[in-house]
Amino acid sequence: IDIKQFSHELSWKYDDIDKINYGSVLKQCDDVAESMAKQQSIAFYDEISRAVTKIGNEITVSGENYSPKHLFETFKKIWISFDEFDNPIMPTFVAGSNAYEGITKVLNEIETDATLKKE
Numbered sequence: 001i002d003i004k005q006f007s008h009e010l011s012w013k014y015d016d017i018d019k020i021n022y023g024s025v026l027k028q029c030d031d032v033a034e035s036m037a038k039q040q041s042i043a044f045y046d047e048i049s050r051a052v053t054k055i056g057n058e059i060t061v062s063g064e065n066y067s068p069k070h071l072f073e074t075f076k077k078i079w080i081s082f083d084e085f086d087n088p089i090m091p092t093f094v095a096g097s098n099a100y101e102g103i104t105k106v107l108n109e110i111e112t113d114a115t116l117k118k119e
Contacts, residue, residue: 004043008035045094066102068109068116
C-alpha cells in the first residue's frame with residue numbers, strides 16, 4: 001500500500017491574535033483547502049501517469065503537433081462503453097490548456113474531414 005501524506009501548516013503570530021476575526025479564519029481555511037486540493041490533485045495525476053506508463057498506454061507526441069493519428073491511437077487504448085441504443089459513452093479527457101487546445105483542434109478537424117470521419 002502506497003500511503004501519501006498531505007499537509008498544510010496553519011499558524012498565527014501571537015501579536016496578531018487580537019486581529020483574528022471570522023473573515024481571517026475563513027481565509028486561512030480557504031488557503032488550507034486550496035493547498036490540500038492541489039497536493040491531492042498532483043498526487044492523483046502522478047499516480048495515473050505512472051499506471052499508464054507501466055502498462056504501456058502512454059501516447060507520446062514527441063515534438064510533433066497533436067494530430068488525428070495521435071487521437072486515433074489514444075482511442076485504440078481506451079475501453080469505450082455503449083448505452084442501450086448503441087451510442088458510445090465517450091470518455092472524459094483531462095488535459096492542460098495546451099493539450100486541450102490540440103485535442104479540440106483535432107476533434108474539429110475530424111468532424112469536418114470526411115476521410116478522417118471514416119477512420
